[in-house]
Structures are given as C-alpha cells and as structure tokens.
Amino acid sequence: MTITLQIEDVDIGALIGAAKQPGVGAVVVFDGIVRDDDITEMELEAYEAVAVAEMEKIAAEATLQYNLLHVDIVHRIGRLSVGENILVIVVSAGHRPAAYAGSRYIIEEIKKNVPIWKKELTKEGGRWVPGEHTHGTPL
Amino acid sequence: MNVRVRFFARFRELLGTDILAAPAEGTVLADQIREIARKNSEGYAAIFDDQGDFREFVIVMRNGKRIETTDAGTTTLVDGDEIAIFPPVAGG
Numbered sequence: 001m002t003i004t005l006q007i008e009d010v011d012i013g014a015l016i017g018a019a020k021q022p023g024v025g026a027v028v029v030f031d032g033i034v035r036d037d038d039i040t041e042m043e044l045e046a047y048e049a050v051a052v053a054e055m056e057k058i059a060a061e062a063t064l065q066y067n068l069l070h071v072d073i074v075h076r077i078g079r080l081s082v083g084e085n086i087l088v089i090v091v092s093a094g095h096r097p098a099a100y101a102g103s104r105y106i107i108e109e110i111k112k113n114v115p116i117w118k119k120e121l122t123k124e125g126g127r128w129v130p131g132e133h134t135h136g137t138p139l
Numbered sequence: 140m141n142v143r144v145r146f147f148a149r150f151r152e153l154l155g156t157d158i159l160a161a162p163a164e165g166t167v168l169a170d171q172i173r174e175i176a177r178k179n180s181e182g183y184a185a186i187f188d189d190q191g192d193f194r195e196f197v198i199v200m201r202n203g204k205r206i207e208t209t210d211a212g213t214t215t216l217v218d219g220d221e222i223a224i225f226p227p228v229a230g231g
Contacts, residue, residue: 131227
C-alpha cells in the first residue's frame with residue numbers, strides 16, 4: 001500500500017502491477033487530472049502530515065468496508081500543468097463491484113476531509129478552488 | 140511557552156505560515172489567533188466576523204485534530220501546541 005504526497009508524477013503502471021495480488025479479480029484506477037478551465041497552471045498545497053494521516057485512515061476504512069485487497073493513494077503537490085495527474089487512486093478487490101465502490105468511497109472522502117487546497121493560476125492572477133464541503137466531519 | 144501556528148491556502152497568503160508565538164500561560168486558542176491575524180486586516184476579516192468570532196467555514200486544528208471553532212474560545216494553549224487554521228479543503 002502506497003499512501004503519499006509527492007511533487008513528481010505517478011507511475012500508474014507500476015501501481016497497477018503491485019495491485020495484482022493473489023485473489024484479485026478487478027483493479028480500478030481513478031486518475032484526477034488538471035482540467036483546462038482557461039488556466040495556465042494549478043498549484044497544490046497540503047498540510048502534509050495531517051493529509052497523509054487522513055488518507056491512511058480513509059484507505060483503512062475503505063479496505064475494511066469493501067474488502068479491498070490493495071489500495072494506493074498518490075496525491076501530488078506543487079505546481080502542475082493542464083493535463084497532468086493530480087491524484088491517482090488504485091484499488092483492487094476480488095470482484096468489480098467492491099473495487100468500484102471502494103474507489104468511489106476514497107475519492108469522495110478525500111474531497112471532504114483531506115487538508116489539501118488547489119489554486120488555479122490564470123493570466124490575470126489566481127483563484128483558490130472552493131471546497132465542496134464547508135462542514136467536513138471532524139478528523 | 141511556545142506554540143506554532145500554521146495558516147494554509149488563502150489564509151497563508153494573507154498571514155504567513157509557521158508562525159512561532161510565545162503566549163502567556165492560560166492563553167486561549169482564539170485569542171492567540173486573533174492577535175496574530177490583526178497584523179493584516181484582510182487576513183483578520185477572512186477568518187473572523189465582525190463580532191470577532193471564527194467565520195463558520197473556518198477549520199481549526201490542534202495537534203492534527205479538528206476542534207470546533209465554538210470551542211476555540213475556551214481551549215487553553217499548552218506548550219508545544221501546533222495550531223492550524225484553514226479554509227474548506229479542496230483536494231482530489
């Protein structure tokens with residue numbers, strides 16, 4: 001299991017390979033990328049120690065709840081260009097319903113509770129992306 | 140005693156981060172943050188309302204654990220505390 005924040009890009013192929021463990025019948029990959037919303041770049045900032053701890057907690061919850069066999073969460077920080085990977089979640093399970101559900105659970109929990117922020121940089125300056133959840137559950 | 144205060148995202152741009160403070164014994168969390176935030180009126184207004192209360196969307200953490208902003212006025216700081224103040228998260 002790899003749960004990390006990193007500046008460098010993600011080797012998704014290597015993560016998929018590691019997820020193919022005995023008993024695996026499905027691997028689901030979520031790859032969030034920088035969308036071209038008329039921006040030049042995106043800058044990501046994290047409260048690093050808390051963000052990693054919270055992602056580890058989410059991975060453990062998902063593993064238990066959906067009987068996942070493997071979970072990787074790699075969230076990038078720093079300055080990214082349009083089209084670059086922001087977040088890669090790789091999960092594996094015995095069957096596809098659990099893998100899909102586990103992957104969905106993880107991304108939704110990350111958006112609610114992991115202290116990471118995104119600033120879209122434009123030719124005119126920059127704008128912070130508003131959080132979707134103003135009242136996340138206490139960590 | 141010494142405490143560390145960290146602001147993130149827009150609050151960091153306005154107030155800085157990794158601020159070391161040396162409050163007197165018995166200082167409560169909210170008072171310490173108000174004192175630091177007063178150095179920049181825009182930063183103060185981003186975090187506190189006209190009554191000096193935390194705005195409802197502001198998130199406060201003490202040593203990596205979230206606390207309710209309504210409890211920040213009665214939470215006494217302890218030597219070595221790390222306080223984090225930030226807007227709603229937007230990762231993923």
